[in-house]
Amino acid sequence: MSRENNDGGFDAGDGGRVGSDIEERVAALEKGASDLAPTRRLLLATLGAGTAGAALGRFGLPNLASVAAGGVEVPPPGRAASPPDHHDQSAIEALVSEDQVTHRAKRDGTWHDPRTWGGSVPDDFARAQIPADVTVTLAGGSTARLKTLRVDGALAFHPKRDSHLRTETLVTMPESVLQIGRESRPIARDSEARVTFVDLGPIDEDWDPERLSTGLLALGEVRVHGTEKTTWSALASAPMPGDQSLELPEEPTNWDEGDRLVVAGMDPMANEDEEVFVTGVSGSTVELDRSLKYDHSPPKSDLSAYVQNLDRNVQFVSENEAVPRRGHTMFMSRKVAVHYAGLYGLGRTDKSYAFTNPIHGKPPEDVPPNPRARYALHFHKTGIETEEPHTVKGVAVRGGPGWGVVNHHSYAEVTDSVTYDVFGAGFVAEAGNERGTFKRNFALRSEGSGDLPDSRDFDMGDDDPGDVDDFGHGGHGFWFQGPALTIEDNVAAGHRHHGFVFWNRPLIDRELRPGEEIHDRRGTVANFPLKFVDDEQMPHLVESDHVYDGKVSSAYVPIESFRNNTTFASGGGLDISRHQFGWDHERFEDYSVVEGFTAFNVGPLVRSWGRVAAPDHGNAEGGNNGLSIRYSHNLRVKDTRLVWGRGREATKRAVDDEQAEKHPESLNSVGINRNTPYPFHVVFEGLDVEGWKVGARPLPRGITVYRDSRFANDVNVSVEDGHPHPSRRIKLENCTFERGSRGNLRVALDEPDDRGADEVFDPDGGVVLDGRQVYYEAQRPDHVPIPDQKTVDQLGADDLTELAGTDAGNLVGKTNRQLYDEYGIAVKGRPMPDDAVSDERITGGYLDSPPRSPPEEVWFEAEDTTIRAPFETKSDPNASGETYVVAGGVDSSHEPPEEGHLTYEFEVRGGEYEVFGRAHHPSDEDDSFWVRMDDGDWIRWGGVGGDRDFSWDGVPEPATDDWSDRRRFSLAEGTHTLTVAFREDGAQLDKLFVTGTGRTPIGYGQ
Structure with a gap:
């Protein structure tokens, strides 16, 4: 694979196919191209030219109102949905198969040099190819309006020349490189590189049945580096109506006259975002081309107002912004960097209704085709096990019917980027197993569907059309299907619904294996490799019963x-x-x-x-x-x-x-x-x-x-x-x-x-x-809990009879105190x-009155006594204090042992008390102890604790077979002794609780 050198060209790495002398060739091409580059003003004046060209708004950004009306495609209702889009390489290659090529580069050179193409530069509707071992540099001017461009070698944009590639579909093949600036030498601040996805008519489904075309389909390495600039900022003071300047905390980087800004509105029900243009920058003060209309002050003085900058000098643009005719980007290689680029009017998946090519569930009925996975900036199934992440930095996404920046089954770092006016969600981790970061990003404004977050989720046996696991449609800033991400210092504003969402049941976008099921609430399908789980978490996840082939459901992975x-x-x-x-x-x-x-x-x-x-x-x-x-x-x-x-x-x-x-x-x-x-x-x-x-x-x-x-x-x-x-x-x-x-x-x-x-x-x-x-x-x-027969009927007469051990009619009209004294029941267990x-x-x-001495509650760690054989102390992070006691190699199931007891001495106020233990029984054969209070009778305490983890159980009333019927010990004020003896080996005791308050312990207890 090729790698960058220090002079703006490409080096050939080990096994590289771009050419060993590419560095010298690109440098020579850049030097020789100086007389080909028009001025920035001339380029901007001609960017909108074309047979179906949408007019461009001020400063080169698309103007929605100027899109050619004749370019809107309205498919007939009831059209059949497209097949599931697995996007394998063969489907993409079929769009640009070599037998369709009309113009093929013959040698290294600049795009507009006929010698590069063997005599004829690609013209309108051309299907061009840059073969392997060939590098073409776009160094000024605009290309013709191509049908397709296939890159097997390298396509580079000159870093100091205004350059414009116009094509309906751009496909970069494996082992290729698309370079639009690079980190050490980005596109110069006074230059502009633009890729326009032109409108040559509706998508031809005979040629493109999966509707993949019209956009960038990148199977090879992509490097995009525009000029660095401050992408968004909190404001030093909140703008007020009539203000014609903004105060930032510090001077913004590379804000130029003409840059388009958006000052975020503060009203949750009215769109008060204000688009303005920079007329000058003096230190941290930014002058605007008009006065602001709205109050942008937050409700507290220590909260902030915010502004975005949408201008970038590397741009990917849709010529026609009608939804079925828009471009999109889909990155499918293992190495992509997109820095300081603007993506304007991109994305074709429409989140106003469910997508029409689901893996699971029935698509919506009588709707135009709406394939998923056509987004503005989209990492599509590039894998999560790569050593280095993709990087997105300083990007601006403006407009879109679906999502803005999407990580799908990939490893990506997204930083310092903005989305504005994207319908469904600004930033998305789509499936659940994504890795990477979202840091210092700002998602502003999404109209959303008005549907609830859960409204399109799929559940086994669900046949409702549109319940296809289509998410992130409600109008959100950030939608995270997966938890294995670092999400820090981001801002979401102006969204129809939640600014941030964790919806952590995985999206399973493959056919299910035998035994797998998709539930609407609970994630059970294993999709996340355990090797990426924290070492301290891994043992617990292995115990979750949802491990398959070294993976666990990402629903169980901590954030x-x-x-x-x-x-x-x-x-x-x-x-x-x-x-x-x-x-x-x-x-x-x-x-x-x-x-x-x-x-x-x-x-x-x-x-x-x-x-x-x-x-x-x-x-x-x-x-x-x-x-x-x-x-x-x-x-x-x-x-x-x-x-x-x-x-x-x-x-x-x-x-x-x-x-x-x-x-x-x-x-x-x-x-x-x-x-x-x-x-x-x-x-x-x-x-x-x-x-x-x-x-x-x-x-x-x-x-x-x-x-x-x-x-x-x-x-x-x-x-x-x-x-x-x-x-x-x-x-x-x-x-x-x-x-x-x-x-x-x-x-x-x-x-x-x-x-x-x-x-x-x-x-x-x-x-x-x-x-x-x-x-x-x-x-x-x-208080009288059961005042009449109507209440008996409401609460359930049979249940009351069973609970109290008497006919439910006997409970009518009695107070809590009477019910407790006579039948042992009261509201919430006791008066x-x-x-x-x-x-x-x-x-x-x-x-309750302040605690008095002696107390009504006493806690013991099980090991807080003299541990005698056959009991011993063991460690477990799930235990309170990370230790518990257990008896090994013994059995005393018929009568209590004469020695080897655990004794706990305590002092309490007089009254009735219950005893609880936090325990764990690994099996039904090791789930019991003997217990007694003072010199009373031994009580067989069986079925104690949890079978998978420690949990609390009360000492039962021995006169019944119901373990939930707890024993009440009448204790005089003073000192008492609780004794625990082994009954079956293996039963683990963690903690004890003696209480006269009637409350039950949970968690680790106190």
Whole structure:
């Protein structure tokens, strides 16, 4: 393969086919081409010439309003969908087969020299070829309007000459090189290199059945290096109406008179982006050609306004921007660099409706052909195992019906780039196993489909047309199907829906193997090589039961890095979905981390028919969600700031009186939301959540922790029952509540007709505020949970009878205290203590009294005693303190052993107590211990712990066969002894918990 030298040409590497003396030849060609280059002004004046040429707007950028109306193709309805596009090399070669070539380069030379072509320079509609071992340099002027150009050798653009290649389809073959500037010698600042994908008529499906043509199909090496410039910047001060200059934090690099800028709008419901042109730059002050119309100030003085620069001196342009006639780029080689290039009017896949060539599912009906994978800048299946990534830097993508910059089954670093006015999503990792980075990029403005994120996902057995796993259509800044990416310092603004999305169930774009299935919520198909997984994570992923051929589903891979990203003026902040769903665990140090995320001026999602989707619409897929966590497990959210800001007023404008009356929830907003009842285990640290109707809604299952956080909202934290689970625990530690006009910590149970007996009377971990238990109003000792027969019917008479061991009719009219004393049941497992107190922070509940001595709860690590044989201590990162105890080589299944006991001495207040253990049983033959309190009877404690990991179980009541019926020990105030003895070898004991509060332990416990 060839490599660059220091003088602007190519070197021939080992086995190179471009030519050993290419360096001297290219240098000579560049020197001899000086008299061929027109001035920049002359080139710009002639760029729009052509039989079907779209006029070019000011400063050479495409003018949408000037596209030739006669070039629009409208396919007839009901047209058959194209076959699946595997894009193998043969389909691409067929477009430029050598038997179609009309002009073939004969020697190294400049494009416009007839001798280069053996006498005749390619003319309009030519099918030209640059053979292997031949280098052609485009050194000034415009080419004819070619049908195709096939490059087997090398095509170079002169770095100091305005040059313009015009072709319908450009194909670069393996072992070829396309060079438009290089890193050490980019296209000069006062020069311009342009590739225009010309419109020579509708795509001929007899010639191109997969509709691949019209664009750049690169199977060989590509090097694109325009002049470096500042691509986007936060502003030193927020622009106001009437301003005719911008203040940047520092002088921008290479901003020239005539550069097109976009100042990002701040309103989430109105497009207030302002396109302006540079008239002068003086230090960090940029003068504009007109006064600004809108207020671009953020809601807080320490937040920023932003500006993009869209001009680049290397450009890839569609001549006709009608969707079926646009160009696209598809990079399929292992070595691509695209730096400081503009891609204007590219991309043909239309995200306003589902694509028509799916691998799985039925395509939409009665629609024009809409093949997937026709995007502005697209790395297509180049592999993730390469040593060096592709690089994209300083790119500007303007306009497009689909996606902007796309990493698909590839390894790419995308930095300092911008997208503007791209319909579906600006930056995309498409399939789930992508590697690389998205750093310091800015995605501005996407109209979006108005459909919910999940609306086109495929599920086995789903026959609905259009459910084909078509994603990233809703109007998003960044869409990440995969987690193995570094995503840092990016900005998304002006999007119809979320600025950032993790949708981590893999896209399986191949036929399924036997036994594989695609589920809409859970990723199970192995697609990510374990060798790219962190060494500490790998053993746990191997245990996930979804490893195949050295791969695991990327749905279980932790997020590599998501740090310091920002969303504003959009219909949602960050949506995390399908992340490790179905694989919850309690190794908090292994959780994926979202850090330093900021969202402000978040507004509503307006559906395609004009109605506002409330935050909980679908599965918490609506608008006005700062951060939404759906079908996801195992997350830590740190140092995140969410400010509703101008979203409040925008929502009032968007929701008309009729909708507000019938659906008042349309006016809601939630800083941190979740769907019900699926997410598990999220820890929030260092939050700043301000201005929302509801600041945060904890998870209905698993662990939710809010720590060291500030809330200033109408309701700060709202705990609804919402399908509660026995494992649920909500903990608030060192949190500050401000405003809270409708409640700081608001707790409420569901209405009776929304619950069953188990949801009302089974205990859960409950809510803990600064170490003290929170009790619901309905747990008052004098509250009557079952006032009448109607409530019996709602809760389920048979379930109540089984739960209480008496006819359900006997429960009617009794208080919590009476039910607990007579039948052992009460709302949430027990009545609140008589000494519980009201607290100004709590609405709808009470707070446990401050802890007194002696305590009501005691914790023990299993190894915190004298370990006697046959017990021994072992290590496991899944254990609390990373150690547990286990007995080996023994059996005492019929009666307790006389020695080898573990003893734990403790002191408690008087009352009834339960005992829990965190344990793991590798099999059903090693799942039990003996346990006793003081000198009482031994209790056979069987079925204890989890079969795949450590989990909590209570010591059972021996008089029943139901392991879930827990023993209550009546303990006097004072000192007591808990004793554990082995029963079956192999049962692992990690931690013990003695409690008189009625709450159940979860996670690692305390």
